[in-house]
Amino acid sequence: MTDQPTGALVLAATPIGSHRDASESLRTLLADADVVAAEDTRKFGMLLRRLQVVAGGRIVSFYEGNEEARTGELLDAIAAGQTVALVTDAGMPSVSDPGYRIVRACIEKGLRVTAMPGPSAVLTALAVSGLPTDRFCFEGFLPRKSGERRARLTGVAAETRTMVFFEAPHRLADFLADASDVLGPERAAVVCRELTKPYEEVIRGTLASLRQWAADGVRGEVTLVVGGAEELVAGVDDALELVAARIADGEKLSSAVRSVADVTGANRKELYEAALAARKDNA
Numbered sequence: 188m189t190d191q192p193t194g195a196l197v198l199a200a201t202p203i204g205s206h207r208d209a210s211e212s213l214r215t216l217l218a219d220a221d222v223v224a225a226e227d228t229r230k231f232g233m234l235l236r237r238l239q240v241v242a243g244g245r246i247v248s249f250y251e252g253n254e255e256a257r258t259g260e261l262l263d264a265i266a267a268g269q270t271v272a273l274v275t276d277a278g279m280p281s282v283s284d285p286g287y288r289i290v291r292a293c294i295e296k297g298l299r300v301t302a303m304p305g306p307s308a309v310l311t312a313l314a315v316s317g318l319p320t321d322r323f324c325f326e327g328f329l330p331r332k333s334g335e336r337r338a339r340l341t342g343v344a345a346e347t348r349t350m351v352f353f354e355a356p357h358r359l360a361d362f363l364a365d366a367s368d369v370l371g372p373e374r375a376a377v378v379c380r381e382l383t384k385p386y387e388e389v390i391r392g393t394l395a396s397l398r399q400w401a402a403d404g405v406r407g408e409v410t411l412v413v414g415g416a417e418e419l420v421a422g423v424d425d426a427l428e429l430v431a432a433r434i435a436d437g438e439k440l441s442s443a444v445r446s447v448a449d450v451t452g453a454n455r456k457e458l459y460e461a462a463l464a465a466r467k468d469n470a
Contacts, residue, residue: 193299219270425451
């Protein structure tokens with residue numbers, strides 16, 4: 188009886204700051220993997236030199252522009268019994284980085300997917316923020332256009348969990364301006380800049396104070412942590428506005444009603460009936 192191929196996709200977290208944060212397990216994986224799929228092969232080469240590791244397998248690029256085309260080739264390698272390590276520029280692959288599509292493709296084909304744990308900007312920022320960590324959600328990057336971004340922020344305005352966002356430094360001031368207007372200027376928030384790097388900076392305050400701080404521009408990688416809304420029991424009319432915002436953001440009616448009812452305490456049945464009536468009135 189022949190052995191079955193033992194190939195696997197390994198999602199390998201890379202340092203978000205100093206290369207000294209790389210684990211011995213990561214070094215071994217990069218040296219032994221049959222294929223390393225890297226978001227940026229140039230940056231990956233720099234990491235290998237800093238780690239003093241020689242990749243034993245071939246290195247291929249795997250980024251948003253070629254992710255779909257490259258996936259088939261990597262699936263074939265895994266199916267043939269090879270180990271494919273997926274790395275991005277920093278942190279865990281598939282978290283606002285390439286990786287989700289190939290993970291889904293592996294699952295559909297019954298191929299093994301595992302992970303090499305390591306640094307995460309999301310968890311690092313949450314841990315140092317000083318905001319509640321018992322319940323949180325990750326919202327990633329919001330839309331670049333202000334109108335779309337404000338709609339998304341309106342959709343999470345009643346979210347009671349701590350929220351973590353990514354944002355490009357040149358858009359941070361605009362993000363904070365919209366967040367201050369939509370979520371309220373006194374909402375607690377923390378900007379984490381250049382986490383674990385020599386010039387790390389953690390700025391705590393309100394959305395209003397951070398908006399003013401960022402007005403002249405910010406450099407470096409940014410992770411933003413925002414406190415959740417206070418739990419309240421809202422009337423149907425107030426909750427209906429939140430439902431409308433979520434629907435405008437693309438969420439289905441039933442899902443929007445359920446989410447808003449959960450965070451506001453509004454009666455779900457009454458809210459659903461009111462939302463249906465509003466939809467008929469606007470038809």
